[in-house]
Every structure is written in structure tokens, then in C-alpha cells.
Amino acid sequence: KNEVEQSPQNLTAQEGEFITINCSYSVGISALHWLQQHPGGGIVSLFMLSSGKKKHGRLIATINIQEKHSSLHITASHPRDSAVYICAVKSGGSNYKLTFGKGTLLTVNP
Amino acid sequence: DGGITQSPKYLFRKEGQNVTLSCEQNLNHDAMYWYRQDPGQGLRLIYYSQIVNDFQKGDIAEGYSVSREKKESFPLTVTSAQKNPTAFYLCASSRYGTGGSNQPQHFGDGTRLSIL
Numbered sequence: 020k021n022e023v024e025q026s027p028q029n030l031t032a033q034e035g036e037f038i039t040i041n042c043s044y045s046v047g048i049s050a051l052h053w054l055q056q057h058p059g060g061g062i063v064s065l066f067m068l069s070s071g072k073k074k075h076g077r078l079i080a081t082i083n084i085q086e087k088h089s090s091l092h093i094t095a096s097h098p099r100d101s102a103v104y105i106c107a108v109k110s111g112g113s114n115y116k117l118t119f120g121k122g123t124l125l126t127v128n129p
Numbered sequence: 130d131g132g133i134t135q136s137p138k139y140l141f142r143k144e145g146q147n148v149t150l151s152c153e154q155n156l157n158h159d160a161m162y163w164y165r166q167d168p169g170q171g172l173r174l175i176y177y178s179q180i181v182n183d184f185q186k187g188d189i190a191e192g193y194s195v196s197r198e199k200k201e202s203f204p205l206t207v208t209s210a211q212k213n214p215t216a217f218y219l220c221a222s223s224r225y226g227t228g229g230s231n232q233p234q235h236f237g238d239g240t241r242l243s244i245l
Contacts, residue, residue, distance in 0.1 A: 023171065052233065060217055061238035105171070115160060115179065115223075116187075117234065119171035 025106050025120035032127050038093040040123045042106030045087065052117065053080050053091050054105040062105070065091070096127045131156045135220050135237035141245050142207070142214065150205045150240045152220035159225035161203035162234065165189060166217040175218075178203055179225050207242065217241050 022045045032038055042051070053065040066073050066080040068089075073080050077096075082089040093100055106120040133154045142148045154161065160179050164172040174187030178197040192211025197203055203222075207214045218241075221234040 054236075059238065060219075060241070062219060062221075062236035064233045064235065067233045107172075115162075115177055115225075116174065117172075119173075121169060121171045 023106055023108055023118050023120040025104075025123050027123060028121070029124045030126070032096050032125070034097055034127055034129050036096050036127075038096050038100070038125065038127075040091045040104050040106075040125070042089045042091070042120055043087060044089075044106075044108045044118075046110060048084075048087075048108040048110055050109045051082055051089050052107040052109075053089075054107060056103040056105060056122065058102075065104075093125075096125075098127045098129050101125055101127050133220055133222055133235055133237035135218075135240050137240060138238065140240055140242045142242060143245050145209045147206055147208050148242065150207070150218055150220075150242070152203045152205065152237060153201055154203075154220075154222045154235075155201060156222055156235060157200070158222035158235070159200070160223045160232075161197070162221040162223075163187075163193075163195065163203070163205045164219045164221065166219060166239075172219065175205065214242055215244050 024043045026041045050069045052067050054062050056062045068082050077094045079092040103122040103124050105122045107117040136151045162177045163175040166172050173189050175193050176195045178184035184195050184197050194206045217239050219239045220237045223232040223234045
């Protein structure tokens with residue numbers, strides 16, 4: 020069974036700070052997703068990656084396949100970044116099934 | 130704009146009633162999914178469908194039913210057999226990747242179901 024653990028569960032930052040959210044998983048995967056869920060509940064896909072690093076604006080996602088670990092970084096954080104960030108992994112043998120972490124609640128104060 | 134539409138946003142159910150949650154997508158995606166989200170837990174898969182007229186149970190299918198008569202639509206019925214239906218329900222879709230290829234999932238805005 021593939022477990023997905025995120026840390027921290029809750030994170031409070033001041034505007035402008037550099038944010039790191041971590042995700043660890045237990046079995047081999049074919050892809051890892053970072054998702055953002057705003058207070059209204061809708062989810063937006065931020066990144067899908069299977070190796071290396073991806074960058075989009077102030078967001079950076081990295082993955083280390085050997086260590087079974089991924090990080091999501093937010094540079095120059097802003098109150099509008101406040102949301103729940105969710106890590107999800109797709110096992111190598113599955114074409115559809117994602118296993119989700121419980122999420123990290125990020126609050127960025129002005 | 131292409132996307133996924135879930136309705137209604139809020140839904141209330143009396144004990145013993147079945148209710149149906151709507152999910153429509155205009156992304157021309159083959160696969161569609163239903164997830165349940167409870168406080169403090171990760172999303173859990175209820176049902177998924179890879180093609181029209183076919184669907185498979187996920188991890189927590191008991192007390193739920195689905196249909197996939199059209200590519201665009203994947204309604205979820207929460208039956209009276211679901212003993213703890215109060216939750217946030219999310220629908221998603223993706224292109225069906227063959228040969229193990231990975232496709233991102235696109236999510237709707239969710240439906241919050243409560244028991245009266």
C-alpha cells in the first residue's frame with residue numbers, strides 16, 4: 020500500500036517569506052502531482068512531475084525518485100497563496116489511481 | 130472555456146433519501162473520477178470510468194452508484210445505504226493515457242453534501 024505523508028500539516032508565514040512543503044511516499048511511482056485547494060473547495064493542478072524540477076512563476080516543485088521525496092517551494096509568498104496544498108502520487112502499475120496526502124494548510128499573513 | 134462543472138455546490142439530504150450529484154466536462158476527456166474528501170483525510174476514490182458505459186469501483190464504493198451514458202457526464206448517486214454521506218465530493222477528469230503514460234487530472238469545484 021502506498022502511503023503519502025506531507026509535512027508540515029499547518030504552516031503560517033509572513034508575506035515575502037520562502038515556503039517549503041514536503042511530501043514523502045513509500046512505493047515506486049510513475050508521477051507525482053502537486054495540487055492547490057482554495058477555501059471554496061475547488062482544486063487546481065499545479066505540477067505533475069516524474070523527475071527533476073519544474074518551475075511556474077513563484078512556484079517550484081522538485082522530486083528525488085531515489086529518496087521518494089518531493090518538495091513544493093513558494094518564493095516571495097503572498098496572502099493569495101493561502102490555500103491547502105496537496106501531494107498525490109500515481110503508482111507505476113496504475114494508469115489512473117492517485118493516492119493523496121492529507122494536505123498542508125498554508126496561511127500567509129500580510 | 131473548457132472545464133468541469135459540478136452541481137449543486139451545496140446539497141442537503143434527509144435520512145433515507147437518495148441524492149444525485151452532477152458532473153459534466155467539456156474537455157473531451159475519456160476518464161472521469163469521483164472522490165470524497167473528509168476533514169483531516171486525503172481524497173479517496175469512490176468510482177472511476179475510463180470509457181462510456183464502463184466504470185469501476187474505487188476504494189470506498191459502498192453506498193454509491195454511478196452511470197456513464199455519455200462521455201461528458203458522470204453522475205454520482207449517494208444512496209440511503211451510505212451511512213455517513215456528509216462530505217465534500219469532487220469530480221475529476223483526464224485523458225486516458227495508454228501504455229502507462231501519465232495524464233493530469235482536472236477537478237471541479239466540488240459539492241458539499243450534508244444530512245438534515
